[in-house]
Amino acid sequence: MRNLLTVLFIAFYLPLSAQTPAANQGLALIGAKIYLGPSAPPLATGAVLIEHGEITAVGDVKAIKVPRGMKVIDCKGMVIMAGFWNCHVHFIEPKWEHADSLPASQLSNQLKDMVNSRGFTHVFDLAAFDLANLLALRARIESGEVEGPAILTAGVPFAPPDGSPFYIKPLKLHEIGTAAEASAYVSKQIQSGADAIKLWSASPNGERVVPMPLEVIKAAVNTAHKLGKLVFAHPTSDTGVNIAIESGVDILAHVAPDDRKLWNTATINNLLQHKVALIPTLKLFKWELERNGFPTANSSLINTGLQQVGAYAKAGGEILFGTDVGYVADYTTTDEFEFMSKAGMSFEQILTSLTTAPAKRFGMADKTGRILAGMDADIVVLTADPKENSKFFSNVAYTISKGKIIFSSKNAAGN
Missing domain, CATH: 3.20.20.140 (Metal-dependent hydrolases)
Known part of the structure; x- marks a missing residue:
């Protein structure tokens, strides 16, 4: 009986316990140039923290502490904007x-x-x-x-x-x-x-x-x-x-x-x-x-x-x-x-x-359109700065919708 319980524990409980932190661990985008909005001065080297589909912190990379266990994406040399x-x-x-x-x-x-x-x-x-x-x-x-x-x-x-x-x-x-x-x-x-x-x-x-x-x-x-x-x-x-x-x-x-x-x-x-x-x-x-x-x-x-x-x-x-x-x-x-x-x-x-x-x-300005704490984590990460050339708006490395990565390019970090 004890052996059966052990098998059941391994088969069912451990996969669930392993999945739960991964699903809720959050996401940290580190080292990118960040455009908070169209007219706001960009952060030269910033960080964005995401939990439960929302942006929880934005700031200079040196001022942001990444919580333990949070998934980190190195965005050095990249550009972050609102989705x-x-x-x-x-x-x-x-x-x-x-x-x-x-x-x-x-x-x-x-x-x-x-x-x-x-x-x-x-x-x-x-x-x-x-x-x-x-x-x-x-x-x-x-x-x-x-x-x-x-x-x-x-x-x-x-x-x-x-x-x-x-x-x-x-x-x-x-x-x-x-x-x-x-x-x-x-x-x-x-x-x-x-x-x-x-x-x-x-x-x-x-x-x-x-x-x-x-x-x-x-x-x-x-x-x-x-x-x-x-x-x-x-x-x-x-x-x-x-x-x-x-x-x-x-x-x-x-x-x-x-x-x-x-x-x-x-x-x-x-x-x-x-x-x-x-x-x-x-x-x-x-x-x-x-x-x-x-x-x-x-x-x-x-x-x-x-x-x-x-x-x-x-x-x-x-x-x-x-x-x-x-x-x-x-x-x-x-x-x-x-x-x-x-x-x-x-x-x-x-x-x-x-x-x-x-x-x-479309009545959503309080939840999306800017990179600010409290907003939905609708984010695009680009490989080059479109302020230098408008065609770079199409150089997408990651697309994140409400905290979920719905696209990552083959050349993006970690791929």
């Missing part, structure tokens, strides 16, 4: 289907490839064709079964009558032509779990750009706002921008270069007055041109987008980082950072678009 947001992603590729039953390892690897390895600890999905499937993916991440970022979603979007965009064929969006239908549709989306609403304020159907009727988009925006949700609009053109502004849309999901109209002072001031945020997605236009066999050098489409972003950023407009990844099949982020820099955005402005601006816009 990044990608405010325009999609989970519409076939590989995301059946998210409720796909192996957790498969989903984790897919997320690592698309978002985790890019430093994203939060993403905003801006078009789900199967909202229940996306919510199943989110639930598996939140449970800890799948490794991935926090996901917000704008649910299933809609377009004006005869306005399904040509580039999603053979798929077709829900098309809405009355205020009553718009209000009912928005309410149903939010009741189904959407965190925001996405619509096309003007949409290219392949023959023309179809504007959303003003009374329809106003009804959608008013209903969403009454329910405490934001509205994203795909503007396409100057007309779509003006409709979005007049209707009270909160965020433009793209710049609007299709009609090659530069944004003048009146447009910029109108956007500023209505506090509209802008997601550039500049890489999208290069990708579309390349895959359709058009030259990108000195492209009027790209140059118009650069002017619009640059003018709005220079005027103090709110910029939110986003790449349209998931629709754009190239997951890399370097092009987007280089385009933002080319548009005239500074290091501080780009970092703001990745961290504090989305955290504030």
